[in-house]
Amino acid sequence: MFTSLKKIIIILALILLLPIFVYTFYELNNLSENEKHLENIYSEQLNTIIFSVNQNVDDVLQSWSAKISDIYQSQDSSFTNIEMQKFCKSNSSISLIVISDTSKRNIKFYSSSLFSASVNAVNRIKNILNENSENIKSLIEYKNLGYNKIQPLKNNLDETPLLSFLIQDDKFLEIAILVIDMNFFVKDILQKRINSISNNDFIVSVFHNQDLVSYSGGKEISFDNLIENKNLWTFTNYTIGISTSGKTIHNIVKERSRNNLISLAVLNIVIILGIIFLFINIRKEIKLSQLKSDFVSNVSHEIRTPLSLIGMFAETLELNRVESEEQKNEYYKIIRKEAERLTRIVNSILNFSKMESKNKKYSFESENLNSILDEVLFTYQHELNSKKNECKINKFESLPELQLDKESIMEAIINLIDNALKYCDKNCSIEIATGIDEKFAYLEVSDNGIGISKENQKKIFEKFYRVTSGNVHNTKGSGLGLSLVKNTMLAHNGNVTVESKLGKGSKFKLLFPIDKI
Ligand code: ADP
Numbered sequence: 001m002f003t004s005l006k007k008i009i010i011i012l013a014l015i016l017l018l019p020i021f022v023y024t025f026y027e028l029n030n031l032s033e034n035e036k037h038l039e040n041i042y043s044e045q046l047n048t049i050i051f052s053v054n055q056n057v058d059d060v061l062q063s064w065s066a067k068i069s070d071i072y073q074s075q076d077s078s079f080t081n082i083e084m085q086k087f088c089k090s091n092s093s094i095s096l097i098v099i100s101d102t103s104k105r106n107i108k109f110y111s112s113s114l115f116s117a118s119v120n121a122v123n124r125i126k127n128i129l130n131e132n133s134e135n136i137k138s139l140i141e142y143k144n145l146g147y148n149k150i151q152p153l154k155n156n157l158d159e160t161p162l163l164s165f166l167i168q169d170d171k172f173l174e175i176a177i178l179v180i181d182m183n184f185f186v187k188d189i190l191q192k193r194i195n196s197i198s199n200n201d202f203i204v205s206v207f208h209n210q211d212l213v214s215y216s217g218g219k220e221i222s223f224d225n226l227i228e229n230k231n232l233w234t235f236t237n238y239t240i241g242i243s244t245s246g247k248t249i250h251n252i253v254k255e256r257s258r259n260n261l262i263s264l265a266v267l268n269i270v271i272i273l274g275i276i277f278l279f280i281n282i283r284k285e286i287k288l289s290q291l292k293s294d295f296v297s298n299v300s301h302e303i304r305t306p307l308s309l310i311g312m313f314a315e316t317l318e319l320n321r322v323e324s325e326e327q328k329n330e331y332y333k334i335i336r337k338e339a340e341r342l343t344r345i346v347n348s349i350l351n352f353s354k355m356e357s358k359n360k361k362y363s364f365e366s367e368n369l370n371s372i373l374d375e376v377l378f379t380y381q382h383e384l385n386s387k388k389n390e391c392k393i394n395k396f397e398s399l400p401e402l403q404l405d406k407e408s409i410m411e412a413i414i415n416l417i418d419n420a421l422k423y424c425d426k427n428c429s430i431e432i433a434t435g436i437d438e439k440f441a442y443l444e445v446s447d448n449g450i451g452i453s454k455e456n457q458k459k460i461f462e463k464f465y466r467v468t469s470g471n472v473h474n475t476k477g478s479g480l481g482l483s484l485v486k487n488t489m490l491a492h493n494g495n496v497t498v499e500s501k502l503g504k505g506s507k508f509k510l511l512f513p514i515d516k517i
Contacts, residue, residue: 005286009279016271024264031257038253046228046242049197049204053240054233056193061150061234064091065165068176072099072167084110093188096179098125099167102136128153128162129175136175139166143173152234153177161235182235186214194240202227207239291464295479298466302345302476306338333382340379344414345478351411352463352480355487362405362491369434369443369512370395372406376413377432383421384430394433399441402512408488409510412496415481416445416508422475423506424449440494441514446507452500460498461486485510 027034071083088094089112097110104126109117129136132153142149143166153162163178186206191214194204198216205215210223223229226241244252313331322328354360377384377393384391420430424447431446452460452467459465464479482496485508489496493513500506 005279005282009275009282012278013272013275016275017268020264020268020271024261024268027261027264031261035250035253035257038256039250042253043228046202047230049202049242050228050230050240052197053190053193053204054230057189057232057234058150060189061163062148064094064178065148065150065176068097068178069167072174072176073169081110085112085114088112091188093181093185094178095181098177098179100125100129100175100177102173102175104129124157125177128155128177131156132164135164139164139175140173143168150234152236159237163234180235182208182238185235186238190214190240191216202242202244205241205243207241209237210239213238288464291479294466295464298476299345299349299478302478303342305476306342309338310335310342344418347411348415348478348480348484351408351484355484356463360487360491362408364403364405364492366401367404367406367409368401369399369404369409369441370397372404372409373413373432373434373443376410376417380414380417384417388426389421389424389428389430392429392431394431394435396433396435399434399436400514402441402514404492404512405488408491412485412488412510413443413445415485416510419481419508420445420447420449420506422477423447436514437511439514440511442509442511444507444509446505448505451502451504451506452498453502457498457500461496 067087068084071080071087074080074083084097088097088110092112095111096115098107099110100107107117107122107125109115109121135151135153139149139151148165150163150165153164155162161180161182163180165176165178167174167176190206194206194214194216198204203216203219203221205221205226206213207223207229212220212222215221221241221243223239223241226243229239229241232238232240313335316322317328317331322331351360373393373395383389417430417432421428424430429448432444433446434441434443436442456467460467461482463483465483466477466479485496489510494511497509497511498506499509
């Protein structure tokens, strides 16, 4: 039975564990490759984030150029002036809009307030347009291809960014120049964008020539600690950088791989523990069902013997086959004894079933353990003092009164005495004693019987358990007695202990706590 169970469990374990072990082995083998792969994915992800910032800047500039073209193409010049002013007011990043024809003769200036251009300003724009003639040419080429490009212009005087795009309709082609205030651009456009895309894991920052100008996530990061960085497409001396709360990609990937491996190890352990738990439980259930079937055959055997003895002696008496009065008395005694044995068996089965269903009720009363022992000894005196047996009683006279359920304690003592007589080879020497041990009052039953091995001492208090080695097989029993004794003692807040040596004898001790009952 158990070997086939072992086989089933091994197969089950193999089915469950093999794929996981193979997967774990595969993961361990490919660890460095996986890490490299993950690193690449991670850095691509970060580049995509930077790309999205650039894309956003481009979108904003495109929308500006579209709006400015729209306003400029209106026929009414005073309307154009007012609308341009309004537009500059609502976009603080644009400090000046300059629109010039290609011949640079007609140059107009627009800003958030009325702007009267000095000769100096006009000349400066002319210089800028001359210095950027190549840039303007390429803008025209793009325009001819149908793409309205926005391009930064060279500015040899200062660092103010200048952007240029073309405005064209059927009649004219004009060059628009935007003078950008980068402080406002970073604050109004870039900061909003980086705030919306950063999260707990990484920090997005903006640098101007490697100096930090803006960042998200409440933590300043130096340019050297960036994981990835890219220049803005249009404002090339501005850089967008990403860092991850102090960790490198390599560290993050390593941490992820380590966490994965730990999860796998935990999974393996959980499955192994689950299989062990399953095995223990199935084994326990099989053992219990085996014990139960042994119990049925043991009890039937136990009941059949006294019944046939009673039947046989009653019939002999009925047929008047017994001549001497002495023999008759002997037969009556046997019938009474066997009837008592039957009652005991039935009682213990009934008590056991009550205990199992938790229906057993105890009525605790103030009792003297010595008096209960006396009552039991009175019933058992015949067996205990037979030619074959010798019994010593050692009572501690000043035992305190204890709160006991008399009936069940009597049954427990009877069980111990019954076992001492049953599991005894030849001449039985039994000693029954009461006494006080620190916090306990006790009653012990010692015998010089066959004894119980260390291993079995742990099991004999389990229900249905009977020792199945040596000549114990031949002794009648149900395997319920000691389990009932244990339950009774626990109900009294006490315990039952055993000391035993194979071949030498056993000592069972009922312990009653003095202060608790
Ligand atoms: P039963 O006696 O009906 O088999 P018990 O629960 O009373 O059931 O005892 C369980 C087992 O403990 C017995 O089968 C026997 O093997 C062992 N045992 C109990 N008392 C003694 C004893 N005094 N000496 C040796 N073995 C004992």
